[in-house]
Amino acid sequence: MSFxxxxxxxxxxxxxxxxxxxxxxxxxxxxxxxxxHNEGESVKALEYEAHEVLAAxxxxxxxxxxxxRFSLHSAAAEHRTGLLxxxxxxxxxxxxxxxxxxxxxxxxxxxxxxxxxxxxWKKEHYVDGQSGWINCVTGSAxxxxxxxxxxxxx
Amino acid sequence: MIDxxxxxxxxxxxxxxxxxxxxxxxxxxxxxxxxxxAAVHGFADTEATCKVAINDEFASWDSPLANGDTVLFFxxxxxx
Numbered sequence: 001m002s003f004x005x006x007x008x009x010x011x012x013x014x015x016x017x018x019x020x021x022x023x024x025x026x027x028x029x030x031x032x033x034x035x036x037h038n039e040g041e042s043v044k045a046l047e048y049e050a051h052e053v054l055a056a057x058x059x060x061x062x063x064x065x066x067x068x069r070f071s072l073h074s075a076a077a078e079h080r081t082g083l084l085x086x087x088x089x090x091x092x093x094x095x096x097x098x099x100x101x102x103x104x105x106x107x108x109x110x111x112x113x114x115x116x117x118x119x120x121w122k123k124e125h126y127v128d129g130q131s132g133w134i135n136c137v138t139g140s141a142x143x144x145x146x147x148x149x150x151x152x153x154x
Numbered sequence: 155m156i157d158x159x160x161x162x163x164x165x166x167x168x169x170x171x172x173x174x175x176x177x178x179x180x181x182x183x184x185x186x187x188x189x190x191x192a193a194v195h196g197f198a199d200t201e202a203t204c205k206v207a208i209n210d211e212f213a214s215w216d217s218p219l220a221n222g223d224t225v226l227f228f229x230x231x232x233x234x
Contacts, residue, residue: 032234048233049164051226053210055233079233091234111234119205120233121164135230137198139165 001067003059004078005052010089021073024096026103030111032091034084038134042127048081048090051119055079062113070106072097077110079120155180156221160191165229170195184208184225185215191227203230 012031019027034046063075073096080090093110097103122134133139161174170191181187184206191197201215207226208217219225 050233051163051207051228054207054212058212115234116231118231118233119163119207119228120231121229122232123164133165133168133229134232135203136165136232138196138229139168 001060001063001074002076003056003063005050005055005081006078007081010078010080010092012089012092015076015078015092016094019074019076019094019096021096023098024073025098026100027094027096028103028107029092029094030107031089034086034088034090036086038124041124043124044086044127045125046084046090047123047125048084049121050079050081055118055120058117058119059114062110062117066095066106066110069109070097070102072102072106075106075110077114079114079118156219158187158219158222159224161224161226163226163228166197166227169197182218183215184213184217184219187219187225188215188227199229204228
C-alpha cells in the first residue's frame with residue numbers, strides 16, 4: 001500500500017507494474033485527467049496545490065482503510081501537484097484483488113475518499129484569462145484577480 | 155492573549171495576500187480563531203466546508219489553542 005504526492009508527471013504503466021501478483025485475478029486502475037471544461041467554462045490548465053505532509057499521511061490512511069474493508073492484494077495511488085495541461089493525469093489509483101468485484105469497489109472507495117479528504121486544492125485557468133479556486137466561495141472566479149485583503153491582524 | 159501562527163493555503167492565501175502571519179488572539183479554540191481571521195480577511199467559506207490542522211495534525215474546530223501553536227486553515231478541498 002503506497003500513496004505519494006508527485007510534482008512530476010504520472011506514468012500509469014510504471015505505477016501499475018509493482019501491483020503484479022500471482023494470486024491477483026483482477027486489476028482495476030483509475031486515471032483522473034485534466035479536462036477542457038468545467039461548469040460551462042472553457043478550461044486551459046489546472047494548478048494543484050497540496051499540503052504535502054498531511055496529504056501523504058491522509059492518502060496512506062485511505063489506502064489502509066481500503067485494505068481493511070476489501071479483500072485486496074495491493075493498492076497504490078499518486079496525486080499530482082503543480083501546473084497541469086489538458087489531458088494530463090492528475091490522479092492515479094490502482095488495486096488488485098483475486099476477483100473483480102472487490103477491485104472495482106476498492107478503487108471507487110479510494111478515489112472518492114481521496115477527493116473528499118486530501119488537503120489538495122485546484123485552481124482552474126480559463127481560456128478567457130480568468131482563474132478560480134474550485135469548490136471555494138473565497139477566491140472563486142467571480143472575484144478573482146487581485147482583490148486581496150489589505151488589512152492586517154498582526 | 156496568546157500568540158499563534160496562522161497559515162493559509164490556496165484561496166485563503168490569495169485572499170489574505172500572505173501565506174502566514176503571527177496573530178495575537180483571545181480565541182480559545184481553532185473555530186473561534188477562524189471566525190476572527192475570516193472576518194479580517196474576508197474569507198467567505200465556513201467551518202462546515204473547511205478544515206483545520208494544528209501543528210501539522212488535522213484538528214477539530216473545537217480544539218483548544220495554546221501559545222505558540224501553528225494553525226493551518228484549509229479552504230474546501232478539490233483533489234482529483
